[in-house]
Amino acid sequence: MSNNERTLLKFMLSEPSKNWLLEELLEGTGWDDQVHVAGSGKALSELGLVEVKEETESLVSLGVEGEKALSEGLLEFRIWKCLSSLPESDRTMNRLFEEGFERHEAGPGMGLLKSLGLAIESGKLVSKDESSISKEISMRADFISSLAEGSTPKSQLDGEMVSHFLGRKGLIMVDDQVSRSWSLTDAGSSVEESDLVHVEMIGELTPELLQSEAWRGAKFKPFDVNSPAPIPMGGRPHPMQALIERIRQVFLEMGFSEIEGDFVQSAGWNMDALYIPQSHPARTMQDTFYLSEPSQIDVEEKYLDLWSRVHEHGHDTGSKGWGGSFDKDESRKSLLRTHTTVNTVRHIAENPDEPSRVFGIGRVFRQETIDRTHLPEFHQIEGIIHEEQASLPMLITTLKTFYSKMGYPDVRVRPAYFPYTEPSVEVDILWRGQWLELGGAGIFRPEVTEPLGSEWPVCAWGMGLERLAMIILDLDDIRQLYQPDLERLSRMPIL
Numbered sequence: 459m460s461n462n463e464r465t466l467l468k469f470m471l472s473e474p475s476k477n478w479l480l481e482e483l484l485e486g487t488g489w490d491d492q493v494h495v496a497g498s499g500k501a502l503s504e505l506g507l508v509e510v511k512e513e514t515e516s517l518v519s520l521g522v523e524g525e526k527a528l529s530e531g532l533l534e535f536r537i538w539k540c541l542s543s544l545p546e547s548d549r550t551m552n553r554l555f556e557e558g559f560e561r562h563e564a565g566p567g568m569g570l571l572k573s574l575g576l577a578i579e580s581g582k583l584v585s586k587d588e589s590s591i592s593k594e595i596s597m598r599a600d601f602i603s604s605l606a607e608g609s610t611p612k613s614q615l616d617g618e619m620v621s622h623f624l625g626r627k628g629l630i631m632v633d634d635q636v637s638r639s640w641s642l643t644d645a646g647s648s649v650e651e652s653d654l655v656h657v658e659m660i661g662e663l664t665p666e667l668l669q670s671e672a673w674r675g676a677k678f679k680p681f682d683v684n685s686p687a688p689i690p691m692g693g694r695p696h697p698m699q700a701l702i703e704r705i706r707q708v709f710l711e712m713g714f715s716e717i718e719g720d721f722v723q724s725a726g727w728n729m730d731a732l733y734i735p736q737s738h739p740a741r742t743m744q745d746t747f748y749l750s751e752p753s754q755i756d757v758e759e760k761y762l763d764l765w766s767r768v769h770e771h772g773h774d775t776g777s778k779g780w781g782g783s784f785d786k787d788e789s790r791k792s793l794l795r796t797h798t799t800v801n802t803v804r805h806i807a808e809n810p811d812e813p814s815r816v817f818g819i820g821r822v823f824r825q826e827t828i829d830r831t832h833l834p835e836f837h838q839i840e841g842i843i844h845e846e847q848a849s850l851p852m853l854i855t856t857l858k859t860f861y862s863k864m865g866y867p868d869v870r871v872r873p874a875y876f877p878y879t880e881p882s883v884e885v886d887i888l889w890r891g892q893w894l895e896l897g898g899a900g901i902f903r904p905e906v907t908e909p910l911g912s913e914w915p916v917c918a919w920g921m922g923l924e925r926l927a928m929i930i931l932d933l934d935d936i937r938q939l940y941q942p943d944l945e946r947l948s949r950m951p952i953l
């Protein structure tokens with residue numbers, strides 16, 4: 459038994475057969491918080507010493523309209539008072555308006571009087587038995603005034619009046635209130651008062667207590683590790699933001715620098731620079747979001763000329779090109795970037811003679827139908843190594859190092875095809891015994907690098923971020939990453 463339970467039991471033993479109410483127990487124990495009574499009472503009832511009785515009572519009180527009726531009088535009372543003072547020939551709606559009643563009062567007011575037995579004949583109210591109507595109206599008024607003092611138990615009120623007023627808007631309200639009472643069981647009444655001495659128990663170990671000797675021989679409160687406790691909900695970064703930050707740290711520690719770019723790009727930089735043929739299916743409206751504002755973006759004539767030549771006949775790259783004729787207006791079309799490769803390509807164009815290792819983590823856009831594994835907006839982890847000695851083994855080693863640092867040491871590559879790389883590979887990681895495809899990589903073709911002014915090979919890759927997030931966070935639906943479900947987000951692992 460806790461000290462509070464002892465206190466409560468001891469007080470109840472002062473009148474062992476009494477049924478106690480909350481206020482009485484608060485006063486008797488000297489507690490100011492009813493939580494102590496409820497808690498100790500419940501514990502004592504679990505020990506079989508106390509019985510807790512619960513009674514639900516409906517309490518009736520005035521609503522907003524009821525309060526108004528209390529100060530101004532009930533509508534039927536006011537209207538009847540006005541009409542009954544007039545000769546029968548004047549008991550009309552128009553007369554009511556003249557007497558100052560509003561339209562929203564006069565109409566319903568007449569309705570109320572009609573339901574009390576008054577008849578309307580050729581627009582006038584004809585009374586049958588005025589005294590019974592006055593009586594009913596004053597009973598209603600009395601009922602409303604009887605509620606002036608506050609809540610009244612429904613059982614103490616006239617049931618017909620209660621149901622009448624419940625049928626009218628805002629006049630009265632009914633609230634259910636649970637009231638408890640506590641009494642001793644037989645076992646409770648036979649507890650000896652001498653068994654109820656307080657014992658000092660230590661609930662919290664403080665540094666002061668440990669430094670003093672007071673803890674020796676003290677009694678400690680038992681600690682229940684299984685009892686339910688609230689889960690603390692503090693602020694935390696969104697898991698995607700935390701993952702992006704971790705990836706950023708990994709590339710930075712591998713010696714890469716970060717680059718960025720705009721969401722809005724020209725088709726020229728997003729596609730033509732990458733030697734994606736202008737007839738490629740991925741360039742259609744079904745796959746790419748083209749913009750109407752602005753519908754065109756300026757691209758330097760120098761590049762448009764070079765790409766034209768490369769696409770049409772290979773220029774001096776040693777390639778035969780795609781053939782056909784290149785459309786510069788197609789290059790100027792504006793779109794939402796479909797991959798972050800546009801950033802690395804522009805980086806090479808801006809720094810053709812400087813060796814570089816750069817990465818970027820950015821949002822890309824594709825016309826996808828949303829489902830368990832697809833979103834029209836997602837992120838890519840992009841990067842390049844642009845230097846004289848860049849090679850395929852260097853590319854594969856770099857990706858292996860990156861994924862190992864992320865916690866996935868088993869990485870493999872398979873031959874693949876992209877219009878802008880040769881060789882091209884698809885990159886898989888091993889996860890729970892399965893190979894999962896996470897992205898594409900390769901060495902940029904001369905058709906890409908030469909027009910940009912570079913003489914060196916370029917290791918390039920573009921990996922999916924959401925796929926990686928799904929396995930790290932153990933999700934089976936990509937949409938869960940972006941739903942603002944705070945409960946679920948707070949349960950996701952800290953990265």
Ligand code: PHE
Binds near residue numbers: 919
């Ligand atoms: N851009 C490709 C994609 O979006 C990935 C890629 C990047 C492939 C660089 C090769 C080189 O899937």
